[in-house]
Amino acid sequence: MSEQQKHAMAAPGIRQSKAEAVNAADTRELYKKREQIYPKLAHGKFRSLKWLVMAVTLGIYYLVPFLRWDRGPDAPDQAVLVDFAGRRFYFFFIEIWPQEVYYITGLLILAALALFLATALFGRVWCGYACPQTVWTDLFIWVERLFEGDRNARMRLDKAKWSFNKAWRKLGKHTVWLLIALATGGAWILYFHDAYDTLANFFTGQAEPSSYLFAGVLTFTTYTLAGTMREQVCTYMCPWPRIQAAMTDREALNVTYRFDRGEPRGAHKKSESWEGRGDCIDCKQCVAVCPMGVDIREGSQLECIQCALCIDACDDIMKKVGRPTGLITYETDDNVDRFERGEKPRYRFFRARTMVYAVAFVLVAAVMLAGLVTRTTLELNSQRDRNPNYVILSDGSVRNGYTLKVVNKANEPRIMDLAVEGDPSIQVRVLGAPEEDPMRLDIDADRTRDFVLYLTLPADAIEGPREELRFRVTDRTTGESATTPTMIITGAGE
Amino acid sequence: MSDNEHDVEHDAHSGTQTTGHTWDGIKELDTPLPRWWLWIFYATCAWAVVYWVLMPAWPALPGLAGETDHTRGLRDHSERANVAAAVEELQAQRASGFAALEGASIDQIENDPQLLGFVRAAGESAFGDNCATCHGAGAQGFVGYPNLNDDVWLWGGSYDEIRTTIRFGIRAEHPDTHFSQMPSFGRDELLSRSEIADVADYVLSLSGHEASAEALENGETIYQAQCASCHMPDGTGDRLQGAPNLTDRDWLYGGERSQVIDVIYRGPYGVMPAWEGRLDDATIDALAAYVYLLGGGEAETATNGPTGR
Numbered sequence: 001m002s003e004q005q006k007h008a009m010a011a012p013g014i015r016q017s018k019a020e021a022v023n024a025a026d027t028r029e030l031y032k033k034r035e036q037i038y039p040k041l042a043h044g045k046f047r048s049l050k051w052l053v054m055a056v057t058l059g060i061y062y063l064v065p066f067l068r069w070d071r072g073p074d075a076p077d078q079a080v081l082v083d084f085a086g087r088r089f090y091f092f093f094i095e096i097w098p099q100e101v102y103y104i105t106g107l108l109i110l111a112a113l114a115l116f117l118a119t120a121l122f123g124r125v126w127c128g129y130a131c132p133q134t135v136w137t138d139l140f141i142w143v144e145r146l147f148e149g150d151r152n153a154r155m156r157l158d159k160a161k162w163s164f165n166k167a168w169r170k171l172g173k174h175t176v177w178l179l180i181a182l183a184t185g186g187a188w189i190l191y192f193h194d195a196y197d198t199l200a201n202f203f204t205g206q207a208e209p210s211s212y213l214f215a216g217v218l219t220f221t222t223y224t225l226a227g228t229m230r231e232q233v234c235t236y237m238c239p240w241p242r243i244q245a246a247m248t249d250r251e252a253l254n255v256t257y258r259f260d261r262g263e264p265r266g267a268h269k270k271s272e273s274w275e276g277r278g279d280c281i282d283c284k285q286c287v288a289v290c291p292m293g294v295d296i297r298e299g300s301q302l303e304c305i306q307c308a309l310c311i312d313a314c315d316d317i318m319k320k321v322g323r324p325t326g327l328i329t330y331e332t333d334d335n336v337d338r339f340e341r342g343e344k345p346r347y348r349f350f351r352a353r354t355m356v357y358a359v360a361f362v363l364v365a366a367v368m369l370a371g372l373v374t375r376t377t378l379e380l381n382s383q384r385d386r387n388p389n390y391v392i393l394s395d396g397s398v399r400n401g402y403t404l405k406v407v408n409k410a411n412e413p414r415i416m417d418l419a420v421e422g423d424p425s426i427q428v429r430v431l432g433a434p435e436e437d438p439m440r441l442d443i444d445a446d447r448t449r450d451f452v453l454y455l456t457l458p459a460d461a462i463e464g465p466r467e468e469l470r471f472r473v474t475d476r477t478t479g480e481s482a483t484t485p486t487m488i489i490t491g492a493g494e
Numbered sequence: 495m496s497d498n499e500h501d502v503e504h505d506a507h508s509g510t511q512t513t514g515h516t517w518d519g520i521k522e523l524d525t526p527l528p529r530w531w532l533w534i535f536y537a538t539c540a541w542a543v544v545y546w547v548l549m550p551a552w553p554a555l556p557g558l559a560g561e562t563d564h565t566r567g568l569r570d571h572s573e574r575a576n577v578a579a580a581v582e583e584l585q586a587q588r589a590s591g592f593a594a595l596e597g598a599s600i601d602q603i604e605n606d607p608q609l610l611g612f613v614r615a616a617g618e619s620a621f622g623d624n625c626a627t628c629h630g631a632g633a634q635g636f637v638g639y640p641n642l643n644d645d646v647w648l649w650g651g652s653y654d655e656i657r658t659t660i661r662f663g664i665r666a667e668h669p670d671t672h673f674s675q676m677p678s679f680g681r682d683e684l685l686s687r688s689e690i691a692d693v694a695d696y697v698l699s700l701s702g703h704e705a706s707a708e709a710l711e712n713g714e715t716i717y718q719a720q721c722a723s724c725h726m727p728d729g730t731g732d733r734l735q736g737a738p739n740l741t742d743r744d745w746l747y748g749g750e751r752s753q754v755i756d757v758i759y760r761g762p763y764g765v766m767p768a769w770e771g772r773l774d775d776a777t778i779d780a781l782a783a784y785v786y787l788l789g790g791g792e793a794e795t796a797t798n799g800p801t802g803r
Contacts (some may be wrong), residue, residue, distance in 0.1 A: 046673075342751070360784065385632070386632075387630075387631055387632030387635035388630075388632045388633075388641070388643055390644040391634075391641065391644050391789065391790075392644065392743065392744070393644050393645050393646075393790075394644065394645055394646050394739065394742035394743060394744050395742065395743070396743045397532060399789055401643075401788075401789060424518065429789075430612050431604060432604050432605055432606075432607060434605070450611075451606070452614070452787075453608075454789045
């Protein structure tokens with residue numbers, strides 16, 4: 001009880017929190033032991049939005065492997081599947097082969113550009129709402145609160161001596177954390193093998209060793225990163241806080257303390273006038289709810305992930321003391337300066353920085369879309385034997401050997417016709433082709449097949465050291481065809 | 495150890511004890527090893543002991559460690575045994591391919607994509623190990639060592655004939671080996687130098703080279719007397735004796751006039767070892783099929799003469 005009495009009052013009915021910013025700039029040291037942060041539960045529209053984003057993102061992560069997509073009898077029916085064994089990546093109607101990994105590169109470029117654009121417009125919305133580190137940490141803090149109570153109760157529990165009460169709460173928390181971590185690591189491997197099979201095999205010990213390895217590693221990282229390391233990951237491990245300083249500017253919407261309105265801050269007494277003082281009553285609720293241990297009133301800082309929970313906490317207080325909400329709000333640095341000068345705010349969402357990001361995004365997206373739409377299901381590559389470079393036969397004719405690689409990306413077996421264009425006197429022999437149909441190439445569904453070819457140029461048709469040729473392969477049913485350039489080396493003139 | 499008589503003193507700045515050593519007024523700090531380093535060191539010491547117990551480690555006096563000259567360890571680990579097991583595993587993996595190859599005709603091999611792929615891989619590997627030294631990595635041959643890609647076969651180019659040649663060799667130490675010998679017309683003084691030159695001119699003329707009418711007439715007479723019994727009156731050769739066709743454009747020992755004269759003068763004696771006994775039958779099958787499929791193989795029905803496909 002005596003502890004409560006020591007509490008200063010920030011305003012009638014509002015105690016000043018004893019929260020201190022763990023990551024305050026003036027107490028920062030180069031080598032500093034970590035101080036535990038006990039974020040208090042906030043209530044408000046941003047907290048609700050964050051619950052919603054958490055539900056959606058976690059839902060996507062845990063449920064997507066179970067979605068099915070019919071691709072015919074020869075291909076897996078999992079909607080999203082990274083099939084390393086079969087060397088395919090399936091994403092609903094898209095199927096990507098290893099040599100088309102540039103689609104993945106394109107997706108990463110799009111993701112980066114989207115991140116830049118979002119940062120230029122709204123600051124660190126990715127960090128605040130959608131980053132897995134934020135989402136899982138939020139979830140783990142929710143579990144922690146379930147077992148140990150809110151901020152003050154948790155602090156008391158950590159200080160208390162070991163007792164049954166403390167033991168079962170800690171044990172329960174860590175058990176649930178581990179279960180969530182296991183579900184997280186477990187869901188990861190479902191993206192790499194059939195989800196239903198893997199799930200069944202996982203618990204009967206029949207899944208592949210790599211499945212257990214990756215599930216184990218991700219269980220460990222989820223447990224440590226979201227459970228025990230939390231803000232340390234964002235502050236010390238993640239490069240993004242350093243990069244974002246270059247991505248944001250004075251016209252981006254950031255979670256901002258309106259010092260023009262708030263200062264000078266101080267406790268507000270009953271019947272005291274609000275004239276001549278700031279709206280901030282220094283109740284430190286914004287510090288208490290902060291999961292990163294920063295004081296937003298110090299301005300924009302590296303540790304702040306802009307989760308907007310301080311906005312909720314401050315709005316709550318402002319309503320109680322009868323002042324307008326938005327003392328902490330999404331605002332641009334320029335506008336805060338304008339407010340201070342008594343000017344009206346100005347928002348410029350269309351500026352050089354955002355336009356460059358947006359145009360680059362649209363361009364890359366257009367290129368990828370064009371590539372995806374014009375993607376063929378037939379590809380051809382050829383390699384001429386170099387050893388020996390050419391073979392002179394007993395009658396003086398010249399033969400070259402080739403390996404022709406035919407890629408069939410369609411989900412059905414195909415019959416192709418081979419043609420060699422460029423010199424009608426060339427004789428073609430396909431190793432293994434039926435005698436009655438010597439130019440026929442059979443390729444199984446969704447497969448690549450190598451054919452060994454021998455091209456022979458009769459002695460009387462040899463005109464120079466080499467001749468440019470072209471292989472053409474044509475589907476007998478659809479007429480789709482592909483070509484690849486090649487040559488025949490005669491050795492003439494050597 | 496101390497050079498001087500000072501008591502243990504502590505450095506004022508770091509609080510660390512000094513060793514007592516002083517050089518030109520500079521004192522050496524006795525900074526302790528970092529704890530993490532020390533613990534890792536202790537852990538590696540402990541690990542060494544575990545390793546001695548589990549793995550082969552110490553040289554031992556003869557008789558103290560059983561039949562070996564070192565301690566065996568509880569795991570009885572042996573890299574030699576591991577290699578032997580790996581070889582066995584590899585052979586087991588290849589066994590199905592070799593089993594399919596056994597007794598298969600060349601047409602069956604060619605028309606079965608899986609078997610074709612196996613033969614080309616297994617054959618290429620065996621060829622590289624055993625044949626490439628003489629015939630070249632691409633089987634392109636060298637002077638005196640036949641090119642196996644083309645359609646010229648001294649002793650026959652069917653799958654069976656190639657297999658027989660590999661198995662028994664040419665002029666090798668095997669009772670069934672292919673054998674024939676061309677006389678050393680010059681060295682043994684069977685023909686004079688001018689006669690050899692005339693025969694060379696005649697032989698070259700069979701594939702279109704020109705020479706004086708006198709030399710040709712003289713050369714043909716000598717050819718029909720000395721050479722036609724093996725190389726046939728028309729020069730097309732005889733595979734039963736491994737006698738090359740002299741009318742085509744292929745010259746095993748080179749097609750220059752000087753090279754042909756040299757061959758007639760000394761009479762070549764090319765040797766290929768018999769591989770039976772050195773290689774197992776399955777490997778010989780794979781090799782024969784590989785060579786056949788290099789592009790010059792002949793159908794079983796082929797008779798004498800160049801019939802390349």
